[in-house]
Amino acid sequence: MNVRSPAGLPDEAVRIASIEKYRHRAAGYDATCGPTWPIRERTINLLDLRPGQAVLDVGCGTGLSLARLRECVGEAGQIHGFDQSPDMLKQARERVAAAGWQNVHLHETPAQGLFLPAPVDALLFHYTHDVLRSASAVERLLACARPGAAVAIAGIKYFPLWLAPLNIWVYFKNHGYNGAPGELRSPWDRIAPRLDGWRLTPTQYGMGYIASGRVRA
Numbered sequence: 659m660n661v662r663s664p665a666g667l668p669d670e671a672v673r674i675a676s677i678e679k680y681r682h683r684a685a686g687y688d689a690t691c692g693p694t695w696p697i698r699e700r701t702i703n704l705l706d707l708r709p710g711q712a713v714l715d716v717g718c719g720t721g722l723s724l725a726r727l728r729e730c731v732g733e734a735g736q737i738h739g740f741d742q743s744p745d746m747l748k749q750a751r752e753r754v755a756a757a758g759w760q761n762v763h764l765h766e767t768p769a770q771g772l773f774l775p776a777p778v779d780a781l782l783f784h785y786t787h788d789v790l791r792s793a794s795a796v797e798r799l800l801a802c803a804r805p806g807a808a809v810a811i812a813g814i815k816y817f818p819l820w821l822a823p824l825n826i827w828v829y830f831k832n833h834g835y836n837g838a839p840g841e842l843r844s845p846w847d848r849i850a851p852r853l854d855g856w857r858l859t860p861t862q863y864g865m866g867y868i869a870s871g872r873v874r875a
């Protein structure tokens with residue numbers, strides 16, 4: 659697990675920094691997510707989920723995507739969510755218990771150590787920058803999906819060059835949430851080469867992106 663990120667930080671150091679940040683952020687996290695709700699819906703729609711499918715919510719946090727994912731795959735589907743932050747996952751557990759969802763399975767684990775009982779049909783990465791920057795996490799998650807599985811990603815990135823001065827703000831915004839806050843030029847570059855049919859659309863005037871593809875056979 660002690661692999662280095664491209665910025666030279668060991669995975670373990672990034673993970674510990676992230677867990678600590680979410681210890682403080684977890685309580686107020688949901689209240690910050692209103693503005694990006696349409697992006698969450700667009701990203702989930704890109705998975706083109708069908709009833710009965712199995713989907714993995716990567717770094718599911720407080721579980722804000724779970725209801726929509728469950729709507730898509732129905733009672734016969736399976737939804738797995740995992741997160742390494744006990745503070746975030748506690749809220750996801752409460753959400754699942756309150757709703758009484760029997761087919762939503764939550765796992766408290768780093769991405770780098772996730773094992774599932776069977777390969778999933780789809781992977782959702784919704785604002786999971788640190789996970790995407792870890793080669794070992796990407797490797798492990800792709801191994802949890804069947805060949806051809808749908809992948810949809812949303813996240814933050816640097817503005818294009820003509821808005822470059824604003825990137826100082828983007829860096830510090832990302833710093834509040836991530837253990838590896840830099841690497842925002844092309845945060846998808848560890849996973850994109852592993853997918854077929856890669857498509858990327860900038861969002862939020864260029865400081866965000868939504869992307870999709872399929873796990874290469």
Ligand SMILES: C[S@@+](CC[C@H](N)C(=O)[O-])C[C@H]1O[C@@H](n2cnc3c(N)ncnc32)[C@H](O)[C@@H]1O
Pocket residue numbers: 673676677680691716717718719720721722723740741742743746767768769770783784785786787788789795835
């Ligand atoms: C910005 S939050 C997004 C949460 C959720 N996906 C959402 O859209 O609301 C990022 C989440 O990724 C989790 N995370 C970061 N690095 C991780 C890792 N290596 N393994 C598992 N979870 C990780 C954090 O604990 C946090 O809950």
